[in-house]
Amino acid sequence: MKVSLPYVQNRRYLTGIDWMIGALDDMSHRATGGGNSFQIVLELKGSFDDDHFQREAESFVRHFPALGGHPARDWTGAPYWKMPPPVLSVPLVLEFFWIEEPALSAALEQSANTRFSESRIHLAMRVFHITETRHVLAVQFDHRLFDATGAEAFLDLFHRWLTGEDCRTRIDAISLKEPAHLRDWMQKFEAGKQLIRMVRKFAESKLCVLSRPAPLAGRRIKFAVIEFDAAESRAIAARASREAGFLMFLPYTLAGSLEALAPAFARHGDVGDDFVVSVSVDLRTPDTAPARLFFNHLSFLFFQIPKALVGDRAKVLSLLRSQMYEQVKSGFPKALYESSMLMRLAPLPLLSRGMLRPLRGEFASFGFTCVGKSGYPFDRFGAAELVNLIHMPLVPVPPGLGFFINQFGSRMNAVLTYMDGMLDDEDIREFRETIRRLL
Amino acid sequence: MDSDPVLRYKFDPMSNDETSQSGVEQRLIREVAIILSKDPASIPPGASLPSLGMDSMGFVELLVVIEKVFNLRLIESGLTREDFETIHALAARISKGLQG
Secondary structure (H helix, E strand, O other): OOOOOOHHHHHEOOOOHHHHHHHHHHHHHHHHHHOOOEEEEEEOOOOOOOOOOOHHHHHHHHHOOHHHOOEOOOOOOOEEEEOOOOOOOOEEEEEEEEEOOOHHHHHHHHHHHHHOOOOOOOEEEEEOOOOEEEEEEEEEEOOOEHHHHHHHHHHHHOOOOHHOOOHHHHOOOOOOOOOOOOOHHHHHHHHHHHHHHHOOOHOOOOOOOOOOOOOOOOOOOOEEEEEEEEHHHHHHHHHHHHHHOOOOHHHHHHHHHHHHHHHHHHOOOOOOEEEEEEEEEEEOOOOOOHHOOOOOEEEEEEEHHHHHHHOOOHHHHHHHHHHHHHHOOOOOHHHHHHHHHHHHHHHHHHHHHHHHHHHOOOOOOOOEEEEOOOOOOOOOEEEEEEEEEEEOOOOOOOOEEEEEEEEEOOOOEEEEEEEEEEEEEEHHHHHHHHHHOOO | OOOOOOHHHOOOOOOOHHHOOOHHHHHHHHHHHHHHHOOOOOOOOOOOHHHHHHHHHHHHEEEEEEHHHHHHOOOOOOOHHHHHHEEHHHHHHHHHHHHH
């Protein structure tokens, strides 16, 4: 039996950032056939019961009608996520495989690149058994519905569910309320002016970009995962504090990734003058993430570093610190957040085609995300020991190149994500070697 | 959304009783509580900022607040662990700056 939800409960208005993430999904789909999703990989040790997992996963997701939703517009034109009435099942991909260890990376790459088969499927869980006591769970999230921190909070809740904890209070605390953002238009236009000033500044510079191979259609996103053990991770944190300053982990790792990627740009004949890096920043705090785990609570910072400076670590660090400070001080993340509300007027296909036009089709040399300390606080997932938790995001095309850092427990993981054909084996080998040395 | 720390752009100016080290400390506790969405009472002045959940972005937000409230620009001050690790140490650093 279908039960109609009250008008206000079957919709969650989308923010401008949600709409932009949707546009990136559309842009990537048109470019390569892929989408804008990301995968979190959990390395597990111990026993794993497929039947129990399937039963509990299906029962757990039933509490979240948002997982079966899709974008729509109301009579004012404001976009929202339309949620279906509570039904017995919510669309979820659940697959189980037995696999040999050497085939694991390719399987994870394939899993991350799999496009959701229907427009109302936004979550996939794939379990890869390697031995009776070694398993890998790859959870693929639709970026339109989750960001990285929200996804970790979702896994946190799922773990509690799997261990039999009563999660009703936590589930009830999840907020899907968002206003339609149809007020304060002057504030949004003022914010838009600030954004346009920034765009003009970037448009004047000649951006360093890696050429993308042709044809783009059907090309996969590939991943180079670099894991650091606890001792290496401690040493990186200490060097970051010493060289970049206390709590300047983000500028430090960004400087390292920039320096490690620069040779690949040079090798592929890049003729730009400046690296521009888009950095996503979380607008939540660790304490508020569990209640705001759905949708995107992000904004962005942009860093512009002259190519000639790369290699001079002290100067690059100083520039990154100062640009980060000035953007926060000028309220740029807020301006982007506010002004992006105006973009919701445009249909996704139009926005995805037009939003990069002022920047001649390119907005960054690469994307960078530093999730920081994981919001997933446990060393177990269900009944199994959780050895590591790694993010594998599909980078949107353009730019088709991204660097992602997360810290799980005492370990740090770095993932270079790139479109197939943009970097070759030599680039990846050199990057792996250099990033270890530089961080 | 104005409750999101990074989206905040209005700050109360420094009051007269916030010029002493303990006054600075109390103000910093309030600001850190806003940035981390915590109850001020749950923030001991001796706790290290990372242990409270502060990251690079939150820390830069705090430095911006310090400039706007105390008129001290600390981003280029070396950012040593000794001066910035705890609210207590940071308050001492700011008090020194206000006197200098």
